[in-house]
Amino acid sequence: MPAAQVSNRFLDPAxxxxxxxxxxxxxxxxxxxxxxxxxxxxxxxSQEFEEYRAYSPGDDLRHVDWxxxxxxxxxxxxxxxGETNTSTxxxxxxxxxxxxxxxxxxxxxxxxxxxxxxxxxxxxxxxxGLIIFHDEVSNFVRPxxxxxxxxxxxxxxxxxxxxxxxxxxxxxxxxxxxxxRRGVTALISDFFEKPETVVKTVExxxxxxxxxxxxxxxxxxxxxxxxxDGALLVDMETGEALESTPDYAxxxxxxxIQAHIEELRTKAQAAGIDYFLLRTDRPLDEALREYLTIRQxxx
Amino acid sequence: xGFLSPWFLxxxxxxxxxxxxxxxxxxxxxxxxxxxxxxxxxxxxxxVRHRRLRYLMLLALRLALLVLLALAFANPFLMRSAxxxxxxxxxxxxxxRSFSMRTGDHMERAKEEARRLVRDLxxxxxxxxxxxxxxxxxxxxxETERGSLNAAxxxxxxxxxxxxxxxxxxxxxxxxxxxxxRIAAHLISDMQQTSLPAxxxxxxxxxxxxxxxxxxxxxxxxxxxxxxxxxxPAQIFDPKKSRLTATxxxxxxxxxxxxxxxxxxxxxxxxxxxxxxANGRAQVEFLGFDVPYGENRGEIRxxxxxxxxxxxxxxxxxxxxxxxxxxxxxxxxxxxxxFYYKAAMESSTSAGLLVDQAQLEQAPNLDLTxxxxxxxxxxxxxxxxxxxxxxxxxxxxxxxxxxAGINTAxxxxxxxxxxxxxxxxxxxAAGEVDAQHPALAEAGRFENVQFLDSVREMxxxxxxxxxxxxxxxxxxxxxRVGEGRVLTLSAMLDSSSSDFPLxxxxxxxxxxxxxxxxxxSDIPSSVxxxxxxxxxxxxxxTTAADVVGPDGKHELALSDASRAMTFNLAQAGFxxxxxxxxxxxxxxxxxxxxxxxxxxxxxxxxxxxxxTGSSAPVDKAGSGQSSTTPWSLWRYVLTLVxxxxxxxxxxATRYLMEKxxxx
Numbered sequence: 001m002p003a004a005q006v007s008n009r010f011l012d013p014a015x016x017x018x019x020x021x022x023x024x025x026x027x028x029x030x031x032x033x034x035x036x037x038x039x040x041x042x043x044x045x046s047q048e049f050e051e052y053r054a055y056s057p058g059d060d061l062r063h064v065d066w067x068x069x070x071x072x073x074x075x076x077x078x079x080x081x082g083e084t085n086t087s088t089x090x091x092x093x094x095x096x097x098x099x100x101x102x103x104x105x106x107x108x109x110x111x112x113x114x115x116x117x118x119x120x121x122x123x124x125x126x127x128x129g130l131i132i133f134h135d136e137v138s139n140f141v142r143p144x145x146x147x148x149x150x151x152x153x154x155x156x157x158x159x160x161x162x163x164x165x166x167x168x169x170x171x172x173x174x175x176x177x178x179x180x181r182r183g184v185t186a187l188i189s190d191f192f193e194k195p196e197t198v199v200k201t202v203e204x205x206x207x208x209x210x211x212x213x214x215x216x217x218x219x220x221x222x223x224x225x226x227x228x229d230g231a232l233l234v235d236m237e238t239g240e241a242l243e244s245t246p247d248y249a250x251x252x253x254x255x256x257i258q259a260h261i262e263e264l265r266t267k268a269q270a271a272g273i274d275y276f277l278l279r280t281d282r283p284l285d286e287a288l289r290e291y292l293t294i295r296q297x298x299x
Numbered sequence: 300x301g302f303l304s305p306w307f308l309x310x311x312x313x314x315x316x317x318x319x320x321x322x323x324x325x326x327x328x329x330x331x332x333x334x335x336x337x338x339x340x341x342x343x344x345x346x347v348r349h350r351r352l353r354y355l356m357l358l359a360l361r362l363a364l365l366v367l368l369a370l371a372f373a374n375p376f377l378m379r380s381a382x383x384x385x386x387x388x389x390x391x392x393x394x395x396r397s398f399s400m401r402t403g404d405h406m407e408r409a410k411e412e413a414r415r416l417v418r419d420l421x422x423x424x425x426x427x428x429x430x431x432x433x434x435x436x437x438x439x440x441x442e443t444e445r446g447s448l449n450a451a452x453x454x455x456x457x458x459x460x461x462x463x464x465x466x467x468x469x470x471x472x473x474x475x476x477x478x479x480x481r482i483a484a485h486l487i488s489d490m491q492q493t494s495l496p497a498x499x500x501x502x503x504x505x506x507x508x509x510x511x512x513x514x515x516x517x518x519x520x521x522x523x524x525x526x527x528x529x530x531x532p533a534q535i536f537d538p539k540k541s542r543l544t545a546t547x548x549x550x551x552x553x554x555x556x557x558x559x560x561x562x563x564x565x566x567x568x569x570x571x572x573x574x575x576x577a578n579g580r581a582q583v584e585f586l587g588f589d590v591p592y593g594e595n596r597g598e599i600r601x602x603x604x605x606x607x608x609x610x611x612x613x614x615x616x617x618x619x620x621x622x623x624x625x626x627x628x629x630x631x632x633x634x635x636x637x638f639y640y641k642a643a644m645e646s647s648t649s650a651g652l653l654v655d656q657a658q659l660e661q662a663p664n665l666d667l668t669x670x671x672x673x674x675x676x677x678x679x680x681x682x683x684x685x686x687x688x689x690x691x692x693x694x695x696x697x698x699x700x701x702x703a704g705i706n707t708a709x710x711x712x713x714x715x716x717x718x719x720x721x722x723x724x725x726x727x728a729a730g731e732v733d734a735q736h737p738a739l740a741e742a743g744r745f746e747n748v749q750f751l752d753s754v755r756e757m758x759x760x761x762x763x764x765x766x767x768x769x770x771x772x773x774x775x776x777x778x779r780v781g782e783g784r785v786l787t788l789s790a791m792l793d794s795s796s797s798d799f800p801l802x803x804x805x806x807x808x809x810x811x812x813x814x815x816x817x818x819x820s821d822i823p824s825s826v827x828x829x830x831x832x833x834x835x836x837x838x839x840x841t842t843a844a845d846v847v848g849p850d851g852k853h854e855l856a857l858s859d860a861s862r863a864m865t866f867n868l869a870q871a872g873f874x875x876x877x878x879x880x881x882x883x884x885x886x887x888x889x890x891x892x893x894x895x896x897x898x899x900x901x902x903x904x905x906x907x908x909x910x911t912g913s914s915a916p917v918d919k920a921g922s923g924q925s926s927t928t929p930w931s932l933w934r935y936v937l938t939l940v941x942x943x944x945x946x947x948x949x950x951a952t953r954y955l956m957e958k959x960x961x962x
Binding site: 242 | 329330331332333334335336337338339340
């Protein structure tokens with residue numbers, strides 16, 4: 001996308017960073033891309049009427065349309081659009097490496113994304129939950145669709161602080177404890193871990209009929225690293241320091257990060273896991289729209 | 300090893316700059332936080348190490364460059380013995396050919412000594428022969444054959460000029476710098492004390508390493524009498540009033556009686572005896588001698604002759620002429636203006652100038668060439684043909700004195716020169732006066748003269764202010780117009796605007812300025828050898844000049860005849876000079892009488908001079924005791940600076956290219 005076009009967009013990540021309050025950000029993002037795009041793939045019980053279905057034994061009698069029965073003497077059940085009856089859980093990586101970034105840190109971008117996802121779930125009357133983790137789980141909001149859940153989730157996201165290292169095992173163990181029914185799990189991280197380890201850790205969720213989406217958040221400078229001169233790089237998670245040169249950054253590093261992304265994408269897709277790469281310089285609504293378009297197309 | 304300019308070593312402090320740039324600034328990196336180092340490898344450091352090595356090489360080169368530059372400025376040197384120097388030795392033999400070398404057999408002995416030196420030159424020698432008088436003339440180039448050196452020695456003859464040891468030292472210093480050889484100089488001279496420079500021993504200083512040997516041909520206590528000077532007017536108008544004074548001097552002489560003869564045109568006119576005190580002077584006066592009309596060759600001869608007979612005669616020229624006429628032009632009806640001027644001019648018996656007065660209206664009918672100069676008394680505005688006529692007269696070499704008064708001030712400009720003037724009725728006295736100017740000789744400083752009113756003159760660019768009023772405005776100016784001169788007096792010559800004619804300075808002013816304008820002071824009765832004769836005053840004057848020398852030959856080449864401004868009178872005798880303006884003059888030229896004093900320089904002074912060229916005393920006989928001399932290394936250091944600069948440029952370019960590629 002041309003830079004000028006991006007800069008004119010309201011939902012530029014840098015613009016979002018200027019908006020206070022995750023609820024407002026989430027509304028802004030979601031309202032921006034919704035506009036009739038999203039339709040829940042599952043039928044459920046919702047306010048918007050979709051069609052009638054003939055009654056069959058075992059159906060809940062509360063949903064029989066008695067007016068139709070009076071006119072036709074046949075029992076029909078009313079069905080509504082948007083009722084998914086699913087649970088959405090957002091896993092937000094709060095490791096130190098997520099603090100990297102320029103105007104918009106990866107962690108901020110990830111927060112906007114998490115907020116947008118829970119807001120979207122709220123719009124669909126889905127139950128939504130949240131796990132914020134680094135090397136341990138720092139916050140856990142159990143999924144529910146009760147009143148006030150959205151505010152709880154947004155508050156949890158807003159209060160999230162960066163921790164130390166990343167450890168996927170702990171949050172996924174926690175998650176497996178309460179994910180007893182099918183749902184959607186969104187994992188937002190920079191995935192500075194071996195793709196094999198990541199996929200191996202999150203794969204069990206998929207076996208229970210859960211839908212798993214990996215949102216890979218990276219800063220553009222991590223993908224296209226440029227060094228003006230020899231530099232002393234310090235690992236934000238381990239504190240380890242290492243000297244590097246511009247020619248290495250330009251050649252080998254770029255090749256390695258691209259290989260890493262590709263491997264993670266391939267392994268995730270092979271395991272039936274959705275993978276979506278998000279650069280922090282990309283407008284969030286546009287990214288989400290693209291993602292959902294791809295997702296709908298696949299279904 | 301030492302340094303000739305050690306304070307430049309302070310420049311070594313500059314090495315702090317590259318040290319700071321390379322070691323402190325370059326390698327001091329701000330740690331850059333990065334999300335993860337999982338895609339970096341330890342081996343990357345080897346590349347950094349490699350580049351750091353490049354940095355260090357660059358640093359070393361830059362430090363070397365600065366150190367070498369500071370060393371080059373500090374001018375390092377090594378002390379080397381003269382014998383160990385690789386430079387070849389140039390032997391210079393200088394023979395004094397000044398006037399004093401005419402004494403007895405001095406010149407022959409000098410040449411014999413020179414031949415001996417040539418004979419004793421070692422195998423593989425390089426030598427030159429030079430002749431010294433007022434300057435050092437190289438008679439040969441660098442010779443390796445004795446024959447050509449001896450031929451040059453044979454050709455040396457004593458001249459009429461003075462010798463200058465200061466000039467010899469200067470030439471040796473130049474030779475040392477240009478010859479790229481060690482110099483061993485031999486001076487063969489009579490070691491006259493008068494040849495030492497007047498402004499001290501400093502001018503005799505030789506370059507370090509120059510070997511200097513003195514060979515004296517002087518005899519102890521050589522007595523000499525000479526005609527030291529003759530005072531006689533260059534022009535005689537009345538033989539009855541002719542007067543000549545001669546001064547006879549003796550150096551290292553006992554009291555003696557000598558015969559002094561006045562010789563005119565090779566005919567002895569009068570002879571007198573004079574008693575000369577020991578080491579002293581005496582004067583002889585000749586009065587009322589008759590001189591034929593025209594230019595005459597005169598001589599004061601001293602007899603009997605001594606060992607230097609050439610200074611026993613003193614040449615002079617004297618011209619017998621009728622008094623010349625001066626034209627005094629005044630505006631109609633103001634005939635009194637010329638009264639004071641005429642009376643003052645004709646009161647001088649020696650000036651030979653008679654004043655003719657005429658009205659300006661008569662000027663068109665007058666032949667100005669009959670007058671030696673013209674006086675314009677407050678002319679005001681001249682008619683154009685009169686102005687043109689006067690200007691042409693001046694351009695061809697005539698003289699003009701303009702006395703500017705109220706009429707001229709009303710007109711606003713001085714005729715001929717066109718200098719702007721205005722009227723000033725401020726009474727004031729004379730101020731600064733150039734008493735050395737020939738037009739004001741003997742006129743004093745216009746003491747007590749009061750100018751009641753005057754003309755305020757604005758001189759042209761080329762004009763020279765000779766005298767000023769008390770307030771600094773010009774009183775008397777001189778300007779050259781073509782070949783002639785114009786004197787402008789910003790006051791009247793009568794008593795109408797000042798009391799100048801009533802003061803003692805008036806007559807000398809009128810006479811001396813008249814003689815100056817008439818050109819009488821241009822031709823002295825005698826000049827010293829080396830004086831210039833003026834051939835033309837302007838380069839635009841292309842008429843050929845001519846000079847006939849004492850031996851009767853024409854001295855000027857054709858090209859010089861039409862271009863040369865002056866001619867150097869290098870020989871004693873009579874010169875016939877015809878200048879570009881056509882004026883002829885007979886110039887008598889005599890040798891500088893300082894050469895007649897044969898007193899030799901004391902040995903102690905000679906020893907001091909001999910040793911100025913080396914740090915250790917050199918053997919008087921010239922055996923060449925070894926001495927150490929500083930050997931400057933700055934050329935080599937500068938070469939290293941250039942090499943270091945080139946290599947540094949290469950390294951820096953490569954480093955920058957790498958950096959650019961990496962970015």
